[in-house]
Amino acid sequence: MADPQTAGPHAFVCGHPIAHSRSPLIHGHWLAVHQIPGSYERIDVAPLDFEPFLRGIAEAGFAGGNVTLPHKEAAFHLVGRRDTAAEMIGAVNTLWFEGATLCGGNTDAYGYAAHLDASAPHWRNGRTAVVLGAGGAARAIIHALQEAGYKDVRIVNRTLDRATELTLRFGGGTSAHGWQELPVLLASADLLVNTSALGMTGKPPLEIALEPLPDHAIVSDIVYAPLRTDLLAVAEARGLATVDGLGMLLHQAAPGFERWFGVRPAVTDALRSHVLADLGNGA
Structure with missing residues (x-):
């Protein structure tokens, strides 16, 4: 569940395992740069728990989130609407709502x-x-x-x-x-x-x-x-x-951030350095 003590939109990245994900670094950087009160968190979701997790994200207070391994193909089948890229690729990595409909897209391409x-x-x-x-x-x-x-x-x-x-x-x-x-x-x-x-x-x-x-x-x-x-x-x-390969990771995150937080973020040298520092630490 999104932290009710944190103001603003809430988003997530889910996978299994998920501790290795750099997505919180990227989105956390953009939230700070744009001074947006919101949150982006890692959530470890086992395969058997993925469908009920997805069905409950609106009630949990999330505007949407990212999906990583092993859930991308499952998300493809569970969303109510998919963008063209997701249809062609056969997998979903980004979730958002249009009204009450959970939509899925793929930003990797x-x-x-x-x-x-x-x-x-x-x-x-x-x-x-x-x-x-x-x-x-x-x-x-x-x-x-x-x-x-x-x-x-x-x-x-x-x-x-x-x-x-x-x-x-x-x-x-x-x-x-x-x-x-x-x-x-x-x-x-x-x-x-x-x-x-x-x-x-x-x-x-x-x-x-x-x-x-x-x-x-x-x-x-x-x-x-x-x-x-x-x-x-x-x-x-x-x-x-x-x-x-790092730039693909950074650029694919931008469309989701815009959907959840309302601002199109830029991939900058500062963001790249921020993530590289973490990679250097092996975190």
């Missing part, structure tokens, strides 16, 4: 595109992308790429069937490939994006040769712990433009 717009705006000139991984994050990235006009999206996954499933979801312009095809696929790519957990702290490394990439290619990694992944380090050594 927006967050990815907004971060690239800020960090490498020429990415929209590209038409061919190689996407590593075929999980939930890949769905958001593929949607962002198609919205930006990419006509050739090559999905690469060690389990080819999962990549094929995404081509059936996203249709024309997408293709499924095994890992062994990477050298040929990279040779004409404008953008390479890692959506897998490979290279993340505590996970196996992502080991691919970037020599085939054209000199104009952009290399993007949605992993943000570590911030400078091995993939980005190798790309930088080759002189390629790189985009880290």
Whole structure:
């Protein structure tokens, strides 16, 4: 339940586990910057408790909230209305009310595109992308790429069937490939994006040769712990433009904040430094 002693709108992030979430850092920073009396809190919700939790958030005093693993697909099925991005991606990460109707959206694709717009705006000139991984994050990235006009999206996954499933979801312009095809696929790519957990702290490394990439290619990694992944380090050594994963996390939070608190916040260097300090502490 939202703290009745705290004035203003109340929002949350729920997941299981949830202690690792940086969302309270982001929204807490914006609440302070805009001097908004409100709150944003972590709530650990086990899978069996998620539906009753969702049914009770209005009564508990919340204007809405964020949904993270493992609840994004469950939220997709439980909300009364979904935005276009959620429909395409098949998952909900942001909740809000329109009257009495609980609505769900997905801001991950927006967050990815907004971060690239800020960090490498020429990415929209590209038409061919190689996407590593075929999980939930890949769905958001593929949607962002198609919205930006990419006509050739090559999905690469060690389990080819999962990549094929995404081509059936996203249709024309997408293709499924095994890992062994990477050298040929990279040779004409404008953008390479890692959506897998490979290279993340505590996970196996992502080991691919970037020599085939054209000199104009952009290399993007949605992993943000570590911030400078091995993939980005190798790309930088080759002189390629790189985009880290932290900005996607920051930008995807902005639409929800605006819905709950009525102000469109900016992703600033101060916010980035605030979250980086926490990442450095391993919190």
